[in-house]
Amino acid sequence: xxxxxxxxxxxxxxxxxxxWREDLARAGAVPAPGPGVLEDARSRLxxxxxxxxxxxxxxxxxxxxxxxxxxSRRRRTAMVAVATAAAVLAAVLAVTAPWAVTTQRPxxxxxxxxxxxxxxxxxxxCAFAYSPDVLADQVxxxxxxxxxxxxxxxxxxxxxxxxxxxxxxxxxxxxxxASITLPMSPAAPRTGADATTREDSRMLDTPxxxxxxxxxxxxxxxxxxxxxxxxxxxxxxxxxxxxRPTAQQWAAALD
Amino acid sequence: MPDSDEDVLARSLxxxxxxxxxxxRHSxxxxxxxxxxxxxxxxxxxxxxxxxQAFASRGSYDPGRGPVRAWLFGVARHVLSAxxxxxxxxxxxxxxxxxxxxxxxxxxxxxxxxxxxATAPALRSGLASLTGPDRELVLLVVWxxxxxxxxxxxxxxxxxxxxxxxxxxxxxxxxxxSTPTPAAADPAAxxxxxxxxx
Numbered sequence: 001x002x003x004x005x006x007x008x009x010x011x012x013x014x015x016x017x018x019x020w021r022e023d024l025a026r027a028g029a030v031p032a033p034g035p036g037v038l039e040d041a042r043s044r045l046x047x048x049x050x051x052x053x054x055x056x057x058x059x060x061x062x063x064x065x066x067x068x069x070x071x072s073r074r075r076r077t078a079m080v081a082v083a084t085a086a087a088v089l090a091a092v093l094a095v096t097a098p099w100a101v102t103t104q105r106p107x108x109x110x111x112x113x114x115x116x117x118x119x120x121x122x123x124x125x126c127a128f129a130y131s132p133d134v135l136a137d138q139v140x141x142x143x144x145x146x147x148x149x150x151x152x153x154x155x156x157x158x159x160x161x162x163x164x165x166x167x168x169x170x171x172x173x174x175x176x177x178a179s180i181t182l183p184m185s186p187a188a189p190r191t192g193a194d195a196t197t198r199e200d201s202r203m204l205d206t207p208x209x210x211x212x213x214x215x216x217x218x219x220x221x222x223x224x225x226x227x228x229x230x231x232x233x234x235x236x237x238x239x240x241x242x243x244r245p246t247a248q249q250w251a252a253a254l255d
Numbered sequence: 256m257p258d259s260d261e262d263v264l265a266r267s268l269x270x271x272x273x274x275x276x277x278x279x280r281h282s283x284x285x286x287x288x289x290x291x292x293x294x295x296x297x298x299x300x301x302x303x304x305x306x307x308q309a310f311a312s313r314g315s316y317d318p319g320r321g322p323v324r325a326w327l328f329g330v331a332r333h334v335l336s337a338x339x340x341x342x343x344x345x346x347x348x349x350x351x352x353x354x355x356x357x358x359x360x361x362x363x364x365x366x367x368x369x370x371x372x373a374t375a376p377a378l379r380s381g382l383a384s385l386t387g388p389d390r391e392l393v394l395l396v397v398w399x400x401x402x403x404x405x406x407x408x409x410x411x412x413x414x415x416x417x418x419x420x421x422x423x424x425x426x427x428x429x430x431x432x433s434t435p436t437p438a439a440a441d442p443a444a445x446x447x448x449x450x451x452x453x
Contacts, residue, residue: 017425017428017429019432020375020378020381020428020429020432021397023374023375023378024369024374024378024382024393024394024397024398025397025398026372026374027368027369027371027372027374028287028291028368028394028397028398029372030286030287030290030291030295031290031295032283032286032287033282033283033286033298033299033302034299037286037299037302037303038278038282038302040302040303041278041282041302041303041306042275042278044303044306044307045274045275045278045303045306045307045310046272046275048271048307048310048311049271049272049274049275049310050271052271128268128314138314219315220312220314220315221312221315221333222312222315222316222317222320222326222329222411223308223312223315223326223329223330223332223333224308224309224311224312224330224333224334225308225333225334225336225337229333230329230333230411232315232317
């Protein structure tokens with residue numbers, strides 16, 4: 001391939017932005033990678049793929065997909081409900097107090113600090129069935145820690161959960177911090193009555209948490225790179241309540 | 256109808272070779288991302304590294320946080336950032352002994368690209384005046400054709416934050432372009448010494 005890859009100006013703002021937008025898009029024209037570059041990437045990837053030990057179970061992958069579909073359905077339902085409520089509210093306000101329409105919005109019920117699932121990244125971690133071998137092979141950070149603070153995220157966003165770390169099993173190395181704050185999912189309970197399918201219930205059967213909960217936490221960097229860069233906490237049995245035998249097992253596996 | 260990127264990635268978890276389909280689909284845009292922020296040679300060098308890192312990290316991809324395409328740009332961003340750090344360390348090391356001829360692959364590279372494309376000085380100075388994260392958002396949207404939500408996924412920020420930052424950046428750029436300042440006539444004058452995209 002040798003054709004230039006010039007980004008078409010994406011719509012960003014109104015007509016007043018068109019000039020600079022097109023100017024900038026023109027400056028972004030670059031030649032496509034040559035066939036040798038692409039072949040090198042493919043070749044190195046094939047080597048990596050061939051070297052990867054099989055550690056993934058198809059049924060777990062299927063569960064992940066099923067649970068993700070269920071989660072998407074719930075999100076869509078929730079968003080439609082919020083949008084509908086907003087529309088109804090706007091309509092009512094338009095009739096009763098037109099001046100208020102632009103500033104009013106429906107309240108969103110905040111998530112309390114009671115036990116909620118460690119779901120964030122759960123979909124990702126369910127790509128792998130838990131075992132000490134997979135743990136050792138896949139996670140980039142793991143520790144034993146106690147929750148000292150939970151900053152609740154807004155709807156569809158993560159909580160920021162702060163841990164006091166007792167033991168680092170893997171992660172930051174020599175300069176390991178004594179505490180760390182990680183994004184973990186907030187929001188609606190997804191176990192028990194709210195779990196709509198068996199797969200959903202099983203996949204999201206992750207430990208609830210609150211301040212004071214002691215967990216064995218495992219996860220990986222979302223985009224690769226450093227062990228704690230854009231960290232994703234893994235659910236699905238990877239992150240679990242602390243118990244001494246498992247902590248010892250982790251220490252041995254992640255040494 | 257071809258499988259979605261998300262389906263292909265899920266399949267690659269149990270059949271590693273399936274991942275190559277993503278390489279076929281996205282190498283050109285990922286290479287373009289790297290090249291716009293560095294050089295053709297650096298992009299050639301980092302493309303394979305990006306794919307290897309994406310392959311190794313594919314278990315951490317979360318469909319709830321954006322499409323595969325955005326996640327791949329996030330991986331490329333991390334790879335490029337690591338290369339920049341390595342370059343700077345090497346530069347500091349070797350500048351004690353000899354001159355380094357490689358251009359720094361950060362905002363300097365972007366600005367050089369704008370210069371080479373004869374981009375309006377007012378636009379160059381406007382971009383230079385943005386904060387690193389705001390500038391990166393603008394470039395992800397205009398150059399990589401990402402939606403604000405997708406750009407947010409690349410940078411690991413909430414979509415609402417991305418939208419408000421883009422709004423601010425757009426207003427700022429519009430002001431620069433419509434009312435050029437003396438500095439706009441000479442972009443080097445307003446060149447940020449540490450304003451690299453981050």
